[in-house]
Amino acid sequence: MAAPRRDTRGIVDPSGLLTRVRFRRHEPAEPLRRYVEWYWLIDWDLPEPYASHIVPHPSVNLTFQWDGVDEEDAPPYGEVTGVALGLYTRKLTGRGRVCGAKFRPGGFRPYTPETPASHWTGQALSAQEVFPQATPDIARSVASPADDQDRVAALDAFLLALPHTPDPQSDLAMDLVQRIRTDRAVRRVGDFARTAGLSVRALQRLFASYVGVSPKWVILRYRIHEALEHAGTHHDTDWATLAADLGYADQAHLVRDFTATVGVPPTAYAAETRAGR
Known part of the structure; x- marks a missing residue:
């Protein structure tokens, strides 16, 4: 599988976003690359709110994140987001962080073999509702570390432990x-x-x-x-x-x-x- 692309396709006004947040992509562990296109990490610390806009890819994303003044006020949580049919807008305020796994289009189904991908389309659900293993402790282990490699390692560990059915x-x-x-x-x-x-x-x-x-x-x-x-x-x-x-x-x-x-x-x-x- 190819390494993460470096383009900004899908980001509306990428220069505006990238001057306000730290955005990085990382490769997942080799066994996951069949299904996961890349990990994406975003951190921000903003003096005033900013609305980011994305024309989403046809992908399901699993994210662990926190947003607010600090983690004590807003504990990390996990979310599964299906393909968004329209423009995706998110308002960023204060400090925050998102650690996401972008699945390849078609690559999420092996992890939820009983559920068609269309079920997730247009939805944002608690990660624990989809994967009971995605506990608050898991969310904290992924979203809390300051070092990128620690976050990547935690994402790898979580996804490698998830059962999946090759299809x-x-x-x-x-x-x-x-x-x-x-x-x-x-x-x-x-x-x-x-x-x-x-x-x-x-x-x-x-x-x-x-x-x-x-x-x-x-x-x-x-x-x-x-x-x-x-x-x-x-x-x-x-x-x-x-x-x-x-x-x-x-x-x-x-x-x-x-x-x-x-x-x-x-x-x-x-x-x-x-x-x-």
């Missing part, structure tokens, strides 16, 4: 989502299903059970991630050309999807991002 269908789902993410030629669900040797209905059932969202949703979400990244890093984007490169029928369709997901048109977002630098 070829999970492997297939992970492979198919990776193809969508990396291959711009994947534009239509019907064509993609044929290349995968599946009917459209079988592909849709696979994604509902193992990813939690439809293949069409995944295709559109990765398009928006690419457009968001492009808008934030290029000063003179030709939106019509980018729309065509991403497989849109025309620029208007890209603008519609971008605006519906991010909340502002891409040209306005690009202008705001440049002004904030």
Whole structure:
């Protein structure tokens, strides 16, 4: 499996966020890399509140975190967050910390084999409700250490101890989502299903059970991630050309999807991002 990527895809106004928080990614232990894409750690100590915005990936996240003045006022807790269908917003105040495991799309199901991934979509649940082993002591062992490696070691220890059921269908789902993410030629669900040797209905059932969202949703979400990244890093984007490169029928369709997901048109977002630098 590849090492954690260093891009900021999915983060709205990454420069604004990264000037306010310490954000790092780490690899999980080797046996976990089949299912977990990376660990992500964020710490903040803010003089005034800040709202962070994320266009989420089609992934389930397990996090251990605390937020408030200090840990005594806000003890660490665990949370399982399914795929968020819209823009995810979190208000950061005071001091806090999040230690998260981002599962590969399709990679969470082996840890909850009796529950389809669609069950978690749009939900944020107590980690202990999903995994009884995620006790307050576990949350404290992950979120309390000051050193990154101690937090990573605690995440490794917790996840390595969780029972899981290897599933070829999970492997297939992970492979198919990776193809969508990396291959711009994947534009239509019907064509993609044929290349995968599946009917459209079988592909849709696979994604509902193992990813939690439809293949069409995944295709559109990765398009928006690419457009968001492009808008934030290029000063003179030709939106019509980018729309065509991403497989849109025309620029208007890209603008519609971008605006519906991010909340502002891409040209306005690009202008705001440049002004904030």
